[in-house]
């Protein structure tokens with residue numbers, strides 16, 4: 001499979017180059033050149049086929065012959081090596097729990113898949129060391145750091161907004177030993193992201209280090225997220241239409257769901273659920289794309305006002321707003337509604353949701369109510385374990401929640417990080433780091 005740039009000013013390139021480069025030379029996001037269409041035979045055998053084989057069939061045409069079948073199956077097996085349960089918490093309302101991976105965030109899947117692809121593709125003869133450079137608004141950092149544990153000769157450098165991520169998230173980023181450098185940035189996520197973008201475009205840095213991105217723009221992080229939607233559909237064994245509500249920030253996860261639908265998976269509708277950083281819900285409603293300044297919220301992994309993956313969604317729908325509206329609804333919720341929802345889910349459903357997940361639930365319920373829908377499966381995507389947002393969750397439900405064992409051990413480790421204010425500091429660091 002070749003990948004084109006959505007700025008349409010770079011030549012199509014291989015999956016390998018798309019993974020290593022992250023962004024195309026013209027700064028566009030990569031997008032598969034050809035449309036993929038899964039066979040009816042495969043789609044009809046969803047309930048019978050084994051999970052890893054299903055995921056292999058879903059992704060294989062996006063990679064072509066660039067990774068041998070056995071290796072790709074190995075990569076997939078390592079990527080979905082934890083449980084992904086679907087829990088019915090109310091009649092026909094399901095929680096798709098994607099947070100049972102190593103860092104308790106759904107981003108574990110994309111991060112692990114990408115790390116293993118890069119490990120396969122890296123050039124062992126190059127004089128330039130490969131460095132993964134990534135900005136995180138919370139969960140990406142830990143997932144990426146963990147994804148690369150065990151891949152040799154690849155450095156990881158993670159930028160996060162100081163004071164704007166949770167304690168657990170910070171520990172997951174800053175306690176991984178010497179090959180993962182955490183950088184605390186005095187600013188918001190958008191500043192982190194723009195520093196990373198500048199580095200990728202900086203000739204003097206690229207002369208010395210082989211930089212690669214691990215943000216959700218990377219095709220190797222984006223594509224395997226299709227697995228969630230196939231696995232969920234496989235697990236809910238009835239013939240009612242599926243409606244997915246996805247808590248969205250950079251819109252990578254929901255975009256993978258939309259891609260899953262475009263290659264053949266039966267999905268009735270998507271709900272893009274956001275916090276008050278509501279650029280896309282406003283766009284869907286009013287037809288005007290107008291990002292505002294990013295605001296901090298308790299669902300901080302979604303504090304994004306210019307979602308980088310939205311351009312891919314527009315591409316899938318040929319920039320047709322009517323088609324977008326037919327397939328996606330958007331709703332936004334403030335912190336108070338989010339906390340009320342966490343409380344209600346705990347009281348009435350005996351279910352503890354993190355703030356992002358609560359927003360997914362709220363969006364789903366609002367969509368079902370506005371459209372008076374029944375006889376369908378409403379699935380809200382649970383993107384983080386509640387412990388990652390311990391304080392907010394405890395304040396909402398008015399009681400304590402327990403650390404899982406995997407977290408307790410890192411909470412005692414010492415944080416190690418650099419602090420930066422501006423791009424020039426990052427540049428200096430990258431140029432002289434080896």
Ligand SMILES: *Cc1c(COP(=O)(O)O)cnc(C)c1O
Pocket residue numbers: 105106107138139140216247248249250251252253254301302356357383384
């Ligand atoms: C990253 C993240 C999101 C948003 O996912 P996108 O793919 O960026 O839309 C939602 N919830 C949590 C917990 C996250 O970490």
